[in-house]
Amino acid sequence: MLQKTKSYLKTMLSVGKMFFCALILMGLSFSAWGAPVTLEYWHFYGAEVGREHENLVAEFNRLHPDIQVNVLYGGTAWTMRDRLFLALSGNQGPDVASIDQFWISQLADSGHAVPLDELIKSSPSMQHDDVFPLYWNTAVYEDQIWSMPFSMSNLVLYYNRGLLEELSLGEEDLPRTWDQLLEIGTAVAEREGGPKLAAILDLPLLAAKGNMYPWVAFLWQNGGELFSPGFDQVEFQSPAGVETMSFWKELQNKGLISAHTPEKAWESGKVLFQIASSARMLTNYRHLDFSFGIAPLPRKDFRVTGVGGSNLALFAKEEQKQAAAWTFIEWITSPETNLEWSLRTGYAPLRRSAYSSRAFQEAMDENPDLKAAFQEILYARCRPNIPSYGDISRELGYAIEEVMLLGAKPEEALKKAAVISNKILQGQ
Amino acid sequence: MRLPGMRAGKKSKLKRSLSGSLALVLPSLFIFLLFELVPVIYSFYLSFTDWTLGRTAHQVVGLGNFKALGQDLELRQAVLRTGKYSLFTAFFSALGGIVLALLLRGGRRERPLSKTVLLIPSIVPFVVIASLWTWIYDPYYGIANWLLSRAGVAGPAWLTSPRWALTALIIMAVWREMGYNALILLAGLGAISGEVLESSLIDGCTKFQSWIYIVLPLLKNSLFFVLAIQIIRGFEVFGPIYTMTGGGPAKATTTMVYYMYQKAFQSYQVGYGAAVSWVIVLITFFFFFMIWKGFRGVE
Numbered sequence: 035m036l037q038k039t040k041s042y043l044k045t046m047l048s049v050g051k052m053f054f055c056a057l058i059l060m061g062l063s064f065s066a067w068g069a070p071v072t073l074e075y076w077h078f079y080g081a082e083v084g085r086e087h088e089n090l091v092a093e094f095n096r097l098h099p100d101i102q103v104n105v106l107y108g109g110t111a112w113t114m115r116d117r118l119f120l121a122l123s124g125n126q127g128p129d130v131a132s133i134d135q136f137w138i139s140q141l142a143d144s145g146h147a148v149p150l151d152e153l154i155k156s157s158p159s160m161q162h163d164d165v166f167p168l169y170w171n172t173a174v175y176e177d178q179i180w181s182m183p184f185s186m187s188n189l190v191l192y193y194n195r196g197l198l199e200e201l202s203l204g205e206e207d208l209p210r211t212w213d214q215l216l217e218i219g220t221a222v223a224e225r226e227g228g229p230k231l232a233a234i235l236d237l238p239l240l241a242a243k244g245n246m247y248p249w250v251a252f253l254w255q256n257g258g259e260l261f262s263p264g265f266d267q268v269e270f271q272s273p274a275g276v277e278t279m280s281f282w283k284e285l286q287n288k289g290l291i292s293a294h295t296p297e298k299a300w301e302s303g304k305v306l307f308q309i310a311s312s313a314r315m316l317t318n319y320r321h322l323d324f325s326f327g328i329a330p331l332p333r334k335d336f337r338v339t340g341v342g343g344s345n346l347a348l349f350a351k352e353e354q355k356q357a358a359a360w361t362f363i364e365w366i367t368s369p370e371t372n373l374e375w376s377l378r379t380g381y382a383p384l385r386r387s388a389y390s391s392r393a394f395q396e397a398m399d400e401n402p403d404l405k406a407a408f409q410e411i412l413y414a415r416c417r418p419n420i421p422s423y424g425d426i427s428r429e430l431g432y433a434i435e436e437v438m439l440l441g442a443k444p445e446e447a448l449k450k451a452a453v454i455s456n457k458i459l460q461g462q
Numbered sequence: 463m464r465l466p467g468m469r470a471g472k473k474s475k476l477k478r479s480l481s482g483s484l485a486l487v488l489p490s491l492f493i494f495l496l497f498e499l500v501p502v503i504y505s506f507y508l509s510f511t512d513w514t515l516g517r518t519a520h521q522v523v524g525l526g527n528f529k530a531l532g533q534d535l536e537l538r539q540a541v542l543r544t545g546k547y548s549l550f551t552a553f554f555s556a557l558g559g560i561v562l563a564l565l566l567r568g569g570r571r572e573r574p575l576s577k578t579v580l581l582i583p584s585i586v587p588f589v590v591i592a593s594l595w596t597w598i599y600d601p602y603y604g605i606a607n608w609l610l611s612r613a614g615v616a617g618p619a620w621l622t623s624p625r626w627a628l629t630a631l632i633i634m635a636v637w638r639e640m641g642y643n644a645l646i647l648l649a650g651l652g653a654i655s656g657e658v659l660e661s662s663l664i665d666g667c668t669k670f671q672s673w674i675y676i677v678l679p680l681l682k683n684s685l686f687f688v689l690a691i692q693i694i695r696g697f698e699v700f701g702p703i704y705t706m707t708g709g710g711p712a713k714a715t716t717t718m719v720y721y722m723y724q725k726a727f728q729s730y731q732v733g734y735g736a737a738v739s740w741v742i743v744l745i746t747f748f749f750f751f752m753i754w755k756g757f758r759g760v761e
Contacts, residue, residue: 115727116727119515119516119727119730120515122516123515123516123517123518125518140514140515140516140730141516143516143517144514144516144517144518145517146516232602240622240708240710240711241708241710241711242707242708242709242710242711293619293622293623293711294601294619294622294623296600296601296602296603297596297597297600299602424728424729425728425729428728432712432713435624435710435711435712435713436712439622439623439624439711439712440624440712
């Protein structure tokens with residue numbers, strides 16, 4: 035009897051154990067099935083753009099209960115770069131991140147970034163051809179797509195309407211060419227009386243402020259090139275490069291531009307013109323207490339402007355996370371979200387469909403500045419994605435400083451930068 | 463007479479007290495080893511590799527990085543610039559510290575409030591100070607040039623002129639460090655007996671002579687500490703350069719640590735950057751040693 039009871043109890047205990055294990059397993063699988071996939075997303079959008087961006091991510095989280103995107107603001111582009119590369123080196127990086135176009139060669143070579151060609155091809159909603167080819171150029175490295183274009187902008191000429199009026203100038207007097215810029219700027223510099231200006235043209239002349247970006251646009255306008263077609267040597271020291279540098283020097287000599295223009299001079303309303311990113315118009319400059327307008331960059335032989343902004347890189351390797359991260363990228367660059375993002379921030383529409391949408395056309399009709407800025411897309415060019423671009427652009431930035439601040443001759447400063455840059459290109 | 467029992471008791475008490483102390487020290491020791499010593503050793507190892515930032519794999523290249531450093535003209539210029547920054551900052555902040563300490567010595571002025579006020583610049587985060595001084599140095603709206611204009615002098619473009627940028631950073635660092643130095647020197651002055659000074663005055667010394675021949679030699683240890691700390695801080699300067707000048711204009715403020723940062727993070731050459739960091743350690747140690755030797759000779 036005792037034996038029987040013992041055996042019965044043993045059986046019951048085994049059944050109980052099995053039932054308990056099954057319950058735990060079911061619970062685990064239910065919780066795994068029910069829990070959203072969590073993604074870590076790092077970006078470097080600050081201030082108003084940052085707020086708009088985080089609102090957009092919150093919208094994604096609301097619409098996708100199965101995916102939770104955790105946002106981390108990485109500071110400026112530079113602090114973000116340091117943080118991202120260090121984290122990736124320790125295999126602790128995010129699943130998705132906003133990146134500067136030029137980081138992609140290092141991220142691809144190091145094996146951290148996931149190539150996107152196959153994902154794009156197999157995605158019905160991505161519609162490769164809907165994205166302007168110009169923007170794909172920012173994402174391609176060695177014939178593969180390594181990032182998804184997201185926030186694109188181009189250089190434009192801002193002008194202060196009030197100051198223009200005070201100087202008895204009309205919008206028809208806006209400089210369309212280099213010569214006109216020099217002529218109008220010199221007349222303003224040499225005038226007697228009128229408004230006190232902190233600068234006539236706010237143009238970054240220091241390497242730390244990104245002097246390279248507008249300088250390259252001027253170089254292209256003058257028919258020059260940064261690199262030879264095979265990227266085996268630099269060509270910015272060409273006669274076109276020397277002439278571009280000499281033109282900047284002349285602007286400085288005539289008092290149009292200065293390396294010592296105070297911080298936030300444009301925002302203070304005491305600068306007539308500024309060459310800056312189109313993306314500032316609806317965010318940073320939204321609350322300025324003066325009226326401003328937008329015009330194309332003054333041109334020389336060619337009408338060209340530079341492309342800037344940031345792309346999205348995918349780092350998640352694990353299948354489920356990668357799929358979720360791709361869903362996030364698809365959604366945030368979809369025609370609808372892209373249109374919304376452009377209208378909220380002033381970043382250029384990535385897609386033809388967003389650009390030609392009724393909402394966007396109406397917005398452009400209502401705001402001629404928006405139209406002026408986005409028409410420049412047709413004339414925009416992006417800088418090349420090669421691993422040594424960062425170092426070479428820094429050398430060129432120093433050459434600009436040497437000419438503008440130390441009085442070096444344009445041809446000598448450019449030649450010196452070219453020697454160093456060619457060594458960098460050859461990996462010496 | 464020493465009883466065996468007593469000895470054993472003392473020993474076990476000592477043992478207990480040692481293990482108690484060790485238990486208190488262990489957490490800090492662990493953090494120090496993990497976050498200070500291990501990275502230092504690892505950076506020494508990295509200096510012999512070709513590690514590129516972002517990659518996980520790397521190769522040992524022996525003395526390759528150090529050989530390249532020998533021919534690096536930019537590094538040489540950065541060393542000279544850093545030496546200039548460090549020595550000027552150390553000298554003027556120590557001098558300012560002495561003056562402040564002498565002004566505050568004794569009486570009502572040497573109160574906790576004065577000491578707290580002195581310490582404020584050195585405890586405020588550098589980013590805040592950098593932001594403050596960027597506006598002070600603004601060529602149009604800055605208070606520095608406004609004050610100079612009151613004196614009839616046209617102020618320079620402090621941070622955007624290659625001629626003035628390093629000087630501007632030195633002035634800021636002297637302002638920041640002076641109060642800290644004054645506190646150390648004030649403590650040193652407090653240890654000097656008033657009787658010694660009184661007797662020197664009775665013996666016919668002027669006040670100036672008693673400061674030069676009595677106070678300063680007796681302040682030797684505090685002064686050595688102040689100068690050594692300032693030299694070390696000067697050689698490791700990075701924050702103000704990163705936030706205010708970005709190493710420019712025209713490389714005028716690219717110091718050794720900033721150069722190391724450029725190599726490691728902008729050019730992605732972490733191995734080379736680590737080698738630069740060890741050169742910085744050696745140079746700092748050399749200057750420290752020279753000051754130490756100099757002070758040993760002072761009696």
